[in-house]
Amino acid sequence: MEDSGDQLLLKKQYYLENCPGCKVDKAKELKKDVTFRNFFNIWIVVLSATLPIASLFPYLYFMVKDFNIAETEEDISTYAGYVGSAFMVGRALTSILWGMVADRFGRKPVFIIGIISVVIFNTLFGLCTSFWMAIMMRFLLGGLNGLLGTMKAYSSEIFREEYHALGQSTVSAAWGVGLAFGPALGGYFAQPVQKYPNIFPKDSFWDKFPYFLPCFIVSALTLAVAISCIWLPETLHNHKVSTDKIEALENRTSEADKNKMIQQDESLLRNWPLMSSIIVYCVFSIPDVAFAEIFSLWSVSPQRLGGLNFETNDVGNVLTVSGIAIIIFQLGIFQSVQKICGPIVLARIAGVLSIPILQSFSFMTMLSGFTLNISIYSAAILKYIFMEIISTGLYILQNKAVDQHQRGVANGICITAMSACKIIGPAAGGALLTWSQKRMDASFLPGSHVVFFGLNVIEILALLLTFKPFLTERKIPL
Template identity: 85%
Template sequence: MENFGEPLLHYHENCPGCKVDQAKELKQDVTFRNVFSIWIVVLCSSLPIASLFPYLYFMVKDFNIAKTEEDISYYAGYVGSAYMLGRALTSIFWGMIADRYGRKPVVIIGIISVVIFNTLFGLCTSFWMAVMMRFFLGGLNGLLGPMKAYSSEIFREEYQALGQSTVAAAWGVGLVFGPALGGYFAQPVQKYPNIFPKDSFWDKFPYFLPCFIVSAMALAVAISCIWLPETFHNHKVSTENIEALENGTNETDKNKLIEKDESLLKNWPLMSSIIVYCVFAIHDIAFSEIFSLWTVSPRRMGGLNFRTNDVGNVLAVSGMAIIMFQLGLYQSVQKICGPIVLARIAAVLSIPILQSFPFMTMFSGITLYISIYSASILKNLFIEIISTGLFILQNKAVDQHQRGVANGICITAMSACKVIGPAAGGAILTWSQKRMDASFLPGPHLVFFVLNVIEGLALLLTFKPFLTERKTPSEQLH
């Protein structure tokens, strides 16, 4: 290994982090178990985030809080934002806990929060109850930051792209399979009357079934996390590193140790990648909500008048495409052009695809389905390509002992931006649906144009001198 920490340290017998480092040195780290562990934990965290989007329109309508049909999207935005507000307020705290006590405790607490509060969300009977359950779910589900750090620590440097692409793939699949699951299983009495009888529990709580399925999966994952390898070192690493370096390493390596305690806020490679990621995050969460709300909206309001099942089908196919690309092709493509260039290409191609969505209301039948499936697959693939590239930059920008807090800062900033996304997206969609006869950007054309403006801004920020990349020791040798 090129990193200064691992080959210079003697391994502590009872240290879980040392056991992981030994596996990396022996090249026993890239295993199905490690990849699958990252996959299921991140998937479990991301499924509840967007699973409500296909039925959120109908759920808010059932709450009878919206005065007009056009106002439903406005209130739906607040339910979508509540999760991100809770996560924004607690992510740095969970990152600090992960750096002090290990990644594993934070992961288990986060998954248990999904079991409890996602189940309660399915039992909500009022708007404010729904907002509070989503807020608590976001506040206690702090595992994404630690898992981003974990995925860069469990593998050798040359396989960190695999770790980050696994996180991004699982996250992306959750954000598209979640809505698919919600679309298939919400309102089961209407869709599957032979299985779920009228006036039963499922009729009183029509949105409980998809929440229950996600929570049941989370419970199984929580149990499996007992065997999750821990990358945290339970002994003081820095002093031993210094002794090792003083006994036989050069001045450059000593300087790395001195620099590693530099304030994270002064680490521009980290902060620039977080800022760019946050701008993309506003766009991504707004798109996820707007897409589902737009597709189920009536044709007279510029929507496609889809059923929740139809939305589920589109997103399920998109999820399969993400799995195949991220776990099969991403690492090879990223090695050719690098994470930043690949992210720029994805952002550029996203712009015409995004603006094509409102024109699909002109289609029907097989033409409509080919168009919407193709555009959805490509758009969701590009979102995950961009996220993966920025994940790689963020984790390269810091050393292990700061990764939990660094990712906590990232998730806090990203969540704060994603508070804006659903609320603003719902409000703009409502406004756009009230101006169907406007001469400039009528109806949904306006909301997709706004999304493209945000995408374009994020694209510009990926260029130097704004976005910079920290070179690893092995890269500096070339």
């Protein structure tokens, strides 16, 4: 009788009138959720988190050069790597904290705080006049930005179960587009006095701060997103018993079944399906973020140092087309392919195909004209699509591995670990690019060949970790 009473009590609490999480669950059950609205909300918040991460890459080489801190031209890439890593240092130190805040106070407050921090510190980054000022602004921007991990949790809660893959692919697509369009914005709008002298006169504010315009544009877009977040639905329940537990109690009456539910609250660090997917994701993230930085730095480097001697506009064009390709694939094709192959198999296929594509970049210095253009565009598009396939599949595994009440912290752990690895990516990538430019005449892997070979070594290691017994999926009890 006591179990029956508990079930009746919980049944009454199933959709509490003043609980925002219950309102979202009720709308999903009644099929009243507007998929496009949810999709749009996720899209704009993730873009707000991603655009400032990558928008500096095309002009970072020139920005560091203007700081006059590098002793030689070859050392510029090393210092650029330190600036790129500062964001990840800040994010690594605070992501678990933001996950705890999201699980305690809700997803929406974390979104608003994170977006406002982007507006402030991304704007200030555009006004930096010294290397250490740039490092500090990027560090604060990363430390106060808890958007990505919280949004990974949110995207698995706002959609009905049959649309979970759409939610995760939306996060991944927006992330990939941000990594592509962010550098495109930086490439088009950095140094506007040189590019658009009829609009931006010499010796003006824009000449004194040549990298402020792309930062201002990103911050203005982000401010609009911050205002729109006022109407964002909250998915976290404000009562102690979650709807997942209610459903479980309604369907389970035995003591053994209750014990199984209690085991779900065990330490996340002992949840191997979660931890294995996080580890694999982190290893993949090292070459991915290193590539995102190296591609821009390598492209604008002079040909005598093994680069392509591109202008920032050229880099922007390549990344814009790549971003459009990501949108088309992730939102039009990914969900169907994922249903056929499953997230793990699809990630393996993308990992295998990434290896020859990544190494092909080092041979493009031998090309010119139309052949170079078609090669660089094709390789960049494929590489960015493969990156998003892998990350989306691992997002799906991570969010399936935990229940809602632990999802914020779980994604916080993931972002912390990923950010720690991404500290390595830009710093090591910049140092590796500097080293490669000092060994242009080496007999083994000269110049940029050693850069992309190094990235492939880590890519192969990550690929091997996707196999059993290392990577496992959570078994949902019937």
